[in-house]
Amino acid sequence: MSKLFSEKTKQVFLGPLSKNNPITVQVLGICSALAVTAKLEPALVMGLSVTIIVAFANVIISLLRNTIPNRIRIIVQLVVVAALVTIVSEILKAFAYDVSVQLSVYIGLIITNCILMGRLEAFAMGNKPWESFVDGLGNGFGYAWILVVVAFFRELLGSGSLFGFKVIPQSLYEAGYSNNGLMILPPMALVLVACIIWVHRSKNKELQE
Amino acid sequence: MENIASIFVKSIFVDNMIFAYFLGMCSYLAVSKNVKTSLGLGAAVIFVLGITLPVNYLLENYFLKEGALKWISPELASLDLSYLAFILFIAVIAAITQLVEMVVEKFSPSLYASLGIFLPLIAVNCAIMGGSLFMQQREFGNIGEATSYAVGSGVGWMLAIVGLAAIREKMEYSDVHAPLRGLGITFITVALMGIAFMCFSGLKI
Numbered sequence: 001m002s003k004l005f006s007e008k009t010k011q012v013f014l015g016p017l018s019k020n021n022p023i024t025v026q027v028l029g030i031c032s033a034l035a036v037t038a039k040l041e042p043a044l045v046m047g048l049s050v051t052i053i054v055a056f057a058n059v060i061i062s063l064l065r066n067t068i069p070n071r072i073r074i075i076v077q078l079v080v081v082a083a084l085v086t087i088v089s090e091i092l093k094a095f096a097y098d099v100s101v102q103l104s105v106y107i108g109l110i111i112t113n114c115i116l117m118g119r120l121e122a123f124a125m126g127n128k129p130w131e132s133f134v135d136g137l138g139n140g141f142g143y144a145w146i147l148v149v150v151a152f153f154r155e156l157l158g159s160g161s162l163f164g165f166k167v168i169p170q171s172l173y174e175a176g177y178s179n180n181g182l183m184i185l186p187p188m189a190l191v192l193v194a195c196i197i198w199v200h201r202s203k204n205k206e207l208q209e
Numbered sequence: 210m211e212n213i214a215s216i217f218v219k220s221i222f223v224d225n226m227i228f229a230y231f232l233g234m235c236s237y238l239a240v241s242k243n244v245k246t247s248l249g250l251g252a253a254v255i256f257v258l259g260i261t262l263p264v265n266y267l268l269e270n271y272f273l274k275e276g277a278l279k280w281i282s283p284e285l286a287s288l289d290l291s292y293l294a295f296i297l298f299i300a301v302i303a304a305i306t307q308l309v310e311m312v313v314e315k316f317s318p319s320l321y322a323s324l325g326i327f328l329p330l331i332a333v334n335c336a337i338m339g340g341s342l343f344m345q346q347r348e349f350g351n352i353g354e355a356t357s358y359a360v361g362s363g364v365g366w367m368l369a370i371v372g373l374a375a376i377r378e379k380m381e382y383s384d385v386h387a388p389l390r391g392l393g394i395t396f397i398t399v400a401l402m403g404i405a406f407m408c409f410s411g412l413k414i
Contacts, residue, residue: 027392030234031335074332075303082296090292105342108295112338114235186231187403194389194396201388208387 013134016142018204022115023146024197025207029115032106033147034189040163042102043151044144045092049107051140053084054116058136060084061124068125077120078111085110115139150192158183212350213357219412220361226336227369227399228406230343233336237370238395247374251367255360257309257331258340261302262359263352265341268297291345298341306332336366373399 022028029050036046060080061068068076089107092100100107110116119139124132155161157180160168168177182188201207226232233254240250271280273294278285314321331337340362349355376398385394 024392027238028235030238031231031339034231034234075300075307078299078303078332079296082299086292086295089295105339105346108342109232109335109339111295111299112333112335114333117333185404185407186229187400187407189231190396190400190403194393194400197393197396198386198389201393208390 009131009134012131013138016135016138017145018142018200019207021142021146021200022118022139023143023193024200026115026118028118029113029143030193032109032113033143033150034186034193036103036106037147037151037189037192038154038158038184038186039102040148040151040155042099043147045096045099046103046106047140047144047147049088049092050110050113050115050143051137053081053088053110054119054140055133055136057081057084057116058119058124058132059129061120062127062129062132065125073125074117077117081116081120082111115143146193146196149196150189153192154183154188158188213353216349216354217357217361220358221365221368222406222409223412224362225365225369225406225409226339226362227366228403229410230339232339233334233366236331236334237366237373238392238399241370241374241377241395243378244371244374247370248367251363251370253331254334254336254366255363257302257306258337258359258363258366259356260309261305261337262340262344263356264301264305265298266344266349266352266355268301269294269345273297294342294345299338302337302341303332336362369402372402376402 016022020026023030023033032046032050037043057077057080061077064076064080085108088110089100092103092107119136123135127135152162155163156167160166160173160179224230227234227237236250241247272278273290275289275291276286278288278290310321340359344355344358347358349358373395377395380394380398389397
């Protein structure tokens with residue numbers, strides 16, 4: 001056990017959750033992060049799918065890292081990722097059809113999600129399988145939590161519900177409260193991510209530009 | 210013909226790749242620091258989209274779709290290979306970007322000098338893959354429509370990145386709150402541009 005969770009592995013896992021977050025610091029994988037966050041459920045599914053795919057793609061590429069010729073490595077990485085994404089997409093279609101319809105093309109777009117290529121290039125190509133797996137999990141969760149936070153606020157303020165259940169009581173609506181329609185619109189996701197960045201960078205001064 | 214023109218205009222303004230679907234955000238945020246490079250990247254995106262999307266359209270309609278293999282023999286009509294779409298589309302995109310890079314390098318060194326560094330980046334640009342996936346979803350009637358959608362989306366993307374780059378060049382001189390400087394304020398700028406672009410969303414062409 002002590003070998004599995006050495007100080008370095010812990011660092012590899014915890015780094016991407018905050019100091020080295022894929023979205024707010026590395027600026028990777030923004031496309032899907034913004035498009036699927038109007039509701040909590042698709043955001044959660046997307047976060048989990050990306051986590052699983054990054055972790056396993058990292059392991060596979062890390063196992064192959066000494067045999068991949070340098071010139072064609074991007075194509076090899078893309079094929080590995082595309083195969084994993086196809087599996088996840090077929091599983092979603094089979095077991096969670098509604099969510100897979102809501103996510104539409106964005107599941108397919110995990111292939112070109114920069115987090116994947118970024119992690120494969122920067123980490124899996126030069127590290128052992130176990131560390132790469134942990135790195136994939138860390139980055140996946142770092143991505144997922146931003147998605148969930150953004151989706152939480154957008155669904156709460158935009159539709160007054162969480163996971164599809166109404167949480168804002170009817171009496172409040174009768175008193176004159178109304179849902180903020182602007183939150184549903186795509187641009188608000190950008191503003192919310194900007195706010196997360198703002199808070200995050202005020203706390204971690206060394207990240208400021 | 211009318212249809213082709215309306216798809217073109219629609220894909221630039223109403224279904225803008227950046228503001229309506231957030232595709233190609235990574236390179237959009239990373240390369241929009243000055244107008245000149247963003248023009249180069251925009252041109253490269255139009256170029257690659259305009260080539261890969263029609264190719265993927267043919268692939269989709271003569272190979273992947275249910276019943277698409279009829280032209281080989283009637284027995285294959287019931288075959289549905291659409292689960293291979295992701296792998297084939299990305300392979301086509303990666304191969305074509307590689308090919309385009311080599312051809313441009315050979316025949317037009319000056320163009321290569323200005324586009325060259327962006328071409329490998331483009332293989333993993335979500336806008337290119339997204340274009341192909343949207344093409345699959347929207348079921349265009351013929352290859353002309355698909356091509357006009359491709360070029361239109363590319364132009365829309367270029368418009369967006371050049372606009373953002375111009376704003377960011379000016380913003381260098383403004384006094385932004387320190388934690389928000391750089392990435393944060395860029396996000397907010399994109400959001401405001403997106404809201405501005407929403408005025409096109411009710412447009413019926």
